[in-house]
Amino acid sequence: MIKFIVKRLLALIPVLIGVSLLVFFILDLAPGDPAKTILGEQARPEDIAALREEMGLDDPFLVRYGRYMFDLVQGDLGTSYKTKDPVGEEVWARLPNTFKLALTSTVVAILLALPLGVIAAIKQNTLFDGISMFISLLGISMPVFWMGLLLIMFFSVKMGWFPVAGADQGIKSLVLPSIALGFMHMASIARTTRSSMLETIRQDYIRTVRAKGLPEREVITDHALRNALIPTTTVIGLQIGSMLGGSVLTESVFAWPGIGRYMVQSIQGRDIPSVMGCIIIFALSFALINLLVDLIYGFIDPRIKAQYK
């Protein structure tokens, strides 16, 4: 088990080097002089030249990349052009908010998706099935920011139940963003649960359990669902990428103080080190959460755990 984790962590290194190189390269294409961004348009040319020299902006690409990576492995994500604060601190302060949102929306997604998927499978080809699958299709088709606006319009503006934006009202602030982001991810989880459930309830061992005379509810929850959940877990894992992407939009709609919103603000301020830092952190979280999901499989399916040797 430990060997498996270490192996996977080591395999992450080349991917993260690749990601950082790619992102560093893309952001390096950005027009404009960072020294000018920092000093302002009215700065004297000799000041700009001096700052360029100090920041090493005239060095070759690979030298600058190497320097960035050298700092990165020591936990230094560079300095923001705008606030002059270390990017690491800015990101670190916002990371818990983004994780909170990702976690609660995953919970919302699962709570919505499992009943929808299971009911659709048990009542295959009935009205229930149709309605469940239509709801899940809506989840795929509604842009998360529109869903967010509709929720704000109804529950915040009209009913006044939840705050319109921000994170200063604790749980209350978290409700609408989690629903918006969760609803978007509910869809594929529900659909996968339905199809894997359909496959499972036709298996021989389910017939055996039924023949033993177990109540249908127990057959479904104790015997069928447990095995049907394996593909569902995979999909939940696969969704994490779009969850992180979606959080950028959701955080923007609800002015949620997470990394996503910070990134959008940094882009608007042309604050390249901050953008770079956010993407690195996103990619790293994405990779680590994927590893975590792989480990969770082991707990659900002992057959998979046996391969971790």
Next chain:
Amino acid sequence: MSNTAAVHENEQISIKKKSQIVDVWKRLCRNKTAVLGLIIVAILVLIAIFAPIVLDYENQVIKTDYGNALKAPCAAHPFGTDEMGRDILVRVLYATSTSLSIGVVTVIVSLTVGLILGSAAGYFGGKVDMIIMRIMDIFLAIPGILLAICIVASLGNSIINLVIAQAVSAVPTFARVVRGAVMTVRDAEYVEAARAIGAKDSTIIFHDVLPNSLAPIIVQTTLQVASVILSIAGLSFIGLGIPAPRPEWGAMLSASRAYIRDYSYMCLFPGAAIMITILSLNLLGDGLRDALDPRLR
């Protein structure tokens, strides 16, 4: 004699080909939701084609008229007017053509690159496969929309950069799908036969392998158009998409945020337009998947 045999064979091939398409078409038509999707997609395509012809861009789509600003839906303006007095219905219709054409162009670009990379990886296997797929893994390690945001943020927002950004983030998905599809037919007997008679690798790939692995690629293409349109709207929503004043659904929604308290109708229609487009493309994609591969049902 041999000539007539060849003609005969040709006829048979053409009959067989036709019957397969007819088969798929028939299965698609039996699927009610897929037909619904197809009809809506067809209507959207018609809107996309005719909106720029019928509507006057300068005078109807982008001309501001502050005297008419923020009018609720009425007979003259069925969807109301926005904060600059522009008719929302006109802008929603015009935006269809922007979104759909960018979606299609992007998917064509990324499909072409994905086809080349994916079929090379799947067909040759070994080192070629490893190098291509490791590079694709790096792209996939960044969630698609973040990669697109990063590219647009760096290059600046214009339609061309938007296409580049979306295409780059869609290529790995296509490469993966194509690679998987190619690998399933790579060792088929007819491929071996083609190799035995000395066909070139490129001929085998484009002539024998790809036509037989089209089904998952077609499905992926339909779904990818939907996902590109969705992320264009997302990028425009955070101000990184289509530059103003050209109407775009996501940008219209973003502008409506400031008026959500008193003019909430503004944020209904552009969002509904996105949803209908994505929904119909998804219905069509799912229907195509079932029709192309009946075993999957």
